[in-house]
Amino acid sequence: MTNGDHKMLIGGELVEAAGGRRYENFNPATEELIGTAPDGQAEDAERAIAAARKAFDETDWSTNVELRRSCLLQLQQGLREVADEIRPLLTAESGMPLALSYPMGIDGPIESLGFWPELLSTYEFERALPTKQIMGGTSERIVRKEPAGVVAAITPWNFPFQLNLTKLGGALAAGCTVVLKPAPDTPFSGTVLAAVIAKTDIPAGVVNILTTSDNKVAEILTTHPDVDQVTFTGSTTTGRLIMRNAAETIKRVSLELGGKSASIVLDDVDLASSVAQAVFAACMHAGQGCALATRVLVPHRRMDEAVAIAEGLLGGFGWGDPMDMANMMGPLVNRAQYERVLDYIEVGKGEARLVVGGRSATHDKGYFVQPTLFSHVAPDSRIAREEIFGPVVCLIGYEDDEDAVRIANDSDFGLSGAVFSGDVERAKGIARRLRTGTVAVNGAQWFDPESPFGGYKQSGLGREWGVEGLEDFLETKTFSFPAV
Template sequence: MSTQEQAVAVTRRLLIDGQLVETEQTLASLDPATGEVFGYAPEATVAEVDAAVGAARRAFDTTDWSTNHELRARCLNQLYQALRDNVEELRELTISEVGATRALTHGNQLEVPFEIVRYYAGLLEGYEWSEDLGNIEIRGQQHHRWVEKEAAGVVAAIAAYNYPHQLALAKLAPSLAAGCTVVLKGAPDTPLSTLALGEIIAQTDIPAGVVNVLTSSDIEVGKRMTTHPDVDVVTFTGSTPVGREIMAAASATLKKVFLELGGKSAMILLDDADYVKSAQFAAFSVATHAGQGCALTTRVLVPAADHDKVAQMIAGVFAHVTYGDPRDPKTYMGPLISERQRDKVDGIVQRAVAAGATLVAGGEKVDPGFFYKPTLLANVDPDSEIAQEEVFGPVIALIPYTDEDDAVRIANNSIYGLSGGIMSADQERAKAVARRVRTGTFSINGGNYFSADAPFGGYKQSGIGREMGRQGLEEFLELKTFAEVLA
């Protein structure tokens, strides 16, 4: 099949008001493993945003979606089954467009996110939508008070490219469970993956207008979504600089804003840690999806006396990381998403070396496609660009520290606070240090906190709010307090 024939075969449509819609302009999607055009997606304009928001507004205001808990649970269960039924098509699409390895699609790139949908369907079954506050006496009369939880309204959801299914479903499932209606915009680097979710939703009983799915590379589309007067909530996953712009834009109408932003997470190796296991964990973690994960521990903090030894261990592990065609089951690491992203990663690495960091491994582009060798920079200054800026590539900054207090200081020396990790032979010691690090998630000796029932989000400039868990549902709820005079 020629590239053009393949592109036509995977072209998809927008979902607006229950209808699958084509547009005059299209957006090319590249296969990052080859750099060639993989397919084309519709290029939404501001007019499509207005149509989608209008549909979501009508669905929220004129139907019983926001109050019919049983309907929402049934639709979420149906969506979960539809995702399972289409898993193999979604898998091949994700490998080709996202550059995710086949193994990752059995995990957080595809199948694990399905469980978010099922989790929220189950959460609805026993969720308490009201809380009784009891009676109080005021001027001789009894007043009964209670609080009810209501859907927040129309949600504008904007997702990043790195884990498109995870990011979309972590916004869609709780907002739908809450009774909101949604306009979802996929990232311009991975539009087909998000549109595929829209086409699956169109086959379910989710009413027209409840979910609308757009893709576009036009910055005005995103701006319109975040400033539209009929949007009540904005949820965004992406970089901190863009998050700041969205928060500022949404402030004009005081929209509820929920942001999952960047990270520069630190892994602390205490002096009693198993360095061999720690090096393996650190290296393979940062190579996951070519380092394109906001919560990855890209700063590794090590006792100064053991710095060089640990550097050689991590470099040795990197030498065994297989990278290449993500379709090959033996491949551990796929490509970066684009040439633009690869240039950004390489630029930061080269500037770090020029600033005095030691390049121990990697630091090279690999063609064809957008591959970058797993890279280790040692003797890194904790105040330098490579230690402070999110790279979003397979790059570790190895930083020496003097004692526990110094390690905690370095770990907290960041505008971010998304995640972190610690390795130690003493579990209680590890937990004591972990509690001093200001982040929203934390891994102790490789513990995995990431699941549908666990809230995920960060401190400081890593964001506002939490995705997943009961807290993820409540991001999309408003509280209404009632009082009545008893006869």
């Protein structure tokens, strides 16, 4: 796509922002300008919301399940055709390694989009309850699922294309209309969607994509009376603000927020394999994943052994230029995040033992931080409790299974986790006790559109993916009538 092709989508039209305003988009690996995006203003947000409201109220999108199925399949095919065009844009603006764009960044999300039309072919939007005598009369009752209405979808910069598609897929399958606002750092992951959607049969106004550098413009989406639901992925701090904003009009809110997940390595497992898996996963994409398990719990008596394994793994970990297919880790997304991670590393130096890494990389440009490992980390230390969102791994010792579960659950967050054991049943028992939304046992993957994803505690509200992800965008109505 040329620079001029990056436009917003409002009311079925690819448009510039009010007054033609645009803002610059930079490559975090090189700090070079890669292009500009429309800088949406308050009036653009108002137009997008109005278009979504009109499409919900005046078209049959909310009631025509077959139209939704066919349009989602059409969108999926359209995205398949431009996947290789989108791929370098994603890496350029987010720093996601090109190697990750296949399973997690571009191709995987496009194929996952097919889950929604498949679900729509079997999902029952109405079900009958048994005929029953109620208050002196015999009643028939129907429980009906109906779309929530206009949805504001606000997405982050770490997996931008995947999260844009995840939120659009669930909301559109439910029959909602959407105003999608991508993160300011990754606008092109929204504008490429806008260009494809504009060529589909999705009715005008059903999907609106608003790019902006101004958080106050985004805030309109969380307060506007014509928005019925807000779905947000991002920091817990911003999630709290969205809940406060939504409270005034009692909007539905779905939040996928921060995490400080734990991998528990039990004492009966091959330490070399399990510690290596846990540390590798924690540093992937420079640790910029809310579900990454950056706390690795190992038995106290095997701490030194675990340190040696982790140090060796990180010594050969592929990182640097995200366009190099050998690298699993590129830069942090921007200077603010870069400085935040370096600040946490300085905190960690005073709390635990620095084993490897611990400073910025020796690159001339780009927001690169070395993969960093701290050992003998106290469970109550800042680096063990606060989300760093960088390639910083904490090795934490524990006494026994009870102690491991206690440490893992002693967190404000509850998004994900992992358990490694030579006994699968033992590992499953630990998994059932973890207060998190997902748990991987012995490296088995849950990351799939059939699997509901979301968090406990301050990791969020609601679920994405799965039947639960569809129902997150549905209201429930019961109506009754006299039995014949």
